[in-house]
Amino acid sequence: MSLISPADQERLREEFAKMTRPVRLLFFTQTLGCETCHITQQVLHELPPLSDQISIEEVNFVLEGDKAAQYGVDRVPAIAVAYVDGDEVKDTRIRFLGTPAGYEFISLIRAVLLAGRGRPPDLSEAALTRVAAVATPTTMHVFTTPT
Amino acid sequence: MLAHEMAFASSHITAFAVEATEFPDLARRYRVSAVPKTIVNEELEILGALPEPAFIDQALGSAPPTPESDE
Numbered sequence: 001m002s003l004i005s006p007a008d009q010e011r012l013r014e015e016f017a018k019m020t021r022p023v024r025l026l027f028f029t030q031t032l033g034c035e036t037c038h039i040t041q042q043v044l045h046e047l048p049p050l051s052d053q054i055s056i057e058e059v060n061f062v063l064e065g066d067k068a069a070q071y072g073v074d075r076v077p078a079i080a081v082a083y084v085d086g087d088e089v090k091d092t093r094i095r096f097l098g099t100p101a102g103y104e105f106i107s108l109i110r111a112v113l114l115a116g117r118g119r120p121p122d123l124s125e126a127a128l129t130r131v132a133a134v135a136t137p138t139t140m141h142v143f144t145t146p147t
Numbered sequence: 148m149l150a151h152e153m154a155f156a157s158s159h160i161t162a163f164a165v166e167a168t169e170f171p172d173l174a175r176r177y178r179v180s181a182v183p184k185t186i187v188n189e190e191l192e193i194l195g196a197l198p199e200p201a202f203i204d205q206a207l208g209s210a211p212p213t214p215e216s217d218e
Contacts (some may be wrong), residue, residue, distance in 0.1 A: 036169055058182045072161060075170065093154040097173075098166025105213040107148045107164055114155050121152040127203050131156045134207060141186045143167040143179045 012109065016051035018114030022084040023054050028073045030061045036099045040077035043100055053116055071095070079108070082114040086114050101145035149202050150185060
């Protein structure tokens with residue numbers, strides 16, 4: 001049974017139809033010792049049936065440590081949002097740690113749309129100017145809860 | 148999420164949305180007692196959901212002074 005209601009599935013289909021390029025969600029997971037990896041997998045696999053532009057790439061956190069390091073992932077479940085440009089997979093540097101449920105599910109949908117539409121993010125001109133001036137590596141962790 | 152928009156806009160910014168209850172070790176490390184709470188570069192703390200200009204100011208430091216256009 002789907003975790004998303006039929007009405008919400010329809011709304012998501014309409015939104016995803018506006019995407020202009022393929023989005024790839026790298027899902028970092030492991031089989032043992034990860035309580036929420038399975039539910040995260042279930043949530044993620046709800047998305048590709050709603051758009052042929054969305055694909056999931058499962059990355060084994062234990063066996064593919066290099067890839068986890070490349071994406072700055074040090075725990076699971078984790079999601080890295082990327083898009084496909086020709087033959088290249090381009091990282092958006094948008095990450096999720098933990099199950100994307102509740103509020104985080106909405107954030108995940110927004111991230112997919114951002115990556116898939118290939119247009120400037122929803123920031124004011126002033127904010128874009130400030131952000132474009134950032135010249136040193138900056139990492140942000142935003143803590144939320146599902147409700 | 149504002150931090151995600153910033154990451155998308157700059158190749159120097161990486162933004163993690165962290166589900167606090169799933170990672171109590173991280174919540175403890177960054178002293179998260181209420182959400183949302185944002186940590187920038189491991190130390191700077193931003194409490195609550197702020198409007199865009201205030202969030203950007205706190206995350207990146209105050210805006211640099213605008214150069215006078217009096218050539």
